[in-house]
Amino acid sequence: MGRPPCCDKVGIKKGPWTPEEDIILVSYIQEHGPGNWRAVPTNTGLSRCSKSCRLRWTNYLRPGIKRGNFTSHEEGMIIHLQALLGNKWAAIATYLPQRTDNDIKNYWNTHLKKKLMKFQTGMGHSQMLYDSTANHPQFSLESCVDQRRMDRNTISNQQYFSSNEKNSGLAYASSADNISKLLQEWMRSSPQPNQHTSHNDGKFQTEASFQGFGEPMQIKHHEYQGKNGTHDDIPSDELERNLSMSDHLDCDSSEKGDENIGFLDHQKAPKFENFDHPPLSFLENWLFDEGVSSVDQEVMDQIPIMF
DNA sequence: AAGCGCCTCAACCGCGAAATG
DNA sequence: GCATTTCGCGGTTGAGGCGCT
Known part of the structure; x- marks a missing residue:
């Protein structure tokens, strides 16, 4: 068999992230580092799918991201x-x-x-x-x-x-x-x-x-x-x-x-x-x-x- | 002030590639 | 080598902001 199943599709929250969710995610990644996204929803209690967590981190929360006007x-x-x-x-x-x-x-x-x-x-x-x-x-x-x-x-x-x-x-x-x-x-x-x-x-x-x-x-x-x-x-x-x-x-x-x-x-x-x-x-x-x-x-x- | 349409961008969706047992 | 699952990418969507009438 392959990897264990991903996150449960039932009860997955969609839409904009709240600051609370962000804090939970950031705290978790501070502790464990990015990666193993499958485990993130389970370990954090976030009602988000792993994909959503990864996206939120890489596109928004990841340090070093420059926002605002493009030069x-x-x-x-x-x-x-x-x-x-x-x-x-x-x-x-x-x-x-x-x-x-x-x-x-x-x-x-x-x-x-x-x-x-x-x-x-x-x-x-x-x-x-x-x-x-x-x-x-x-x-x-x-x-x-x-x-x-x-x-x-x-x-x-x-x-x-x-x-x-x-x-x-x-x-x-x-x-x-x-x-x-x-x-x-x-x-x-x-x-x-x-x-x-x-x-x-x-x-x-x-x-x-x-x-x-x-x-x-x-x-x-x-x-x-x-x-x-x-x-x-x-x-x-x-x-x-x-x-x-x-x-x-x-x-x-x-x-x-x-x-x-x-x-x-x-x-x-x-x-x-x-x-x-x-x-x-x-x-x-x-x-x-x-x-x-x-x-x-x-x-x-x-x-x-x-x- | 209200209504409407356009614009922006965060987030979602679907698919192919990679990873794993 | 195969089946199954995750991961990552590109395309798309839609909520909310903004400007115009």
Whole structure:
């Protein structure tokens, strides 16, 4: 037989989580660490299915999650990664470790897609290129990124948070936010993640151990590879070549200045082999370069947009 | 002020992959 | 190798907020 049955389907609560439920879940994970979701409802007494618990943790309660406005750099990364990977939100999220796949997906569907569509159909017409061989519309994204940067600059994070506070009557989101913030504070006040890199048998990995989650939590950068040791989330050999990561990942990840967070979601965090002389492709350079919008126009035009 | 429609995003659903005995 | 179950991902939904009339 396989694993024992999952949670009982009868009496499962659905819908928004309450602060009380969040606290129970967070407390439990502090003690036992994330994982073994099947046991969570049973052990916590939560009337939620394991799936719901996992989702709540990974998308909302997990420390290190950055909420609020996406920066223009993040937008640029999402657009280009989406063009390369398609709707592989989990894979895209590995390059934006502070954002959840759900957030990225929502942001793409509600903001970026519309922006690009508008750009495609309207004012951006003159900058659209058509691949004469594939007959697929392709974007010049440079002006798109610049336009978005202008848009974003008009709405500062401060404005975002103050507007959130205005809505704090619906305080559930903010109380969950508070839980997340508390966790972040707690992690900050705890000894700094004992982060170091190591080369073992030619394999590269970064470890971050956190004291305070009951048992020390070992979080490793996993190999970005799926079953049979292949990079399953990467659709082609070309992509595998282009996206072969380097050890710049730790210090040059999407947002500088939050190095301590790193890849907290061990299920998503990539780990790569053969880092002796990692080839840093153009794409990587671009992705991890803050000067994202100054990318060579000609190269960017080669990236098709898939909706 | 009320009604309506649009927008956002947290959460759910279904499916395929992985894990386990 | 097979059957069964969990896990993780991507697509979708719907409640609530917001703006317009």
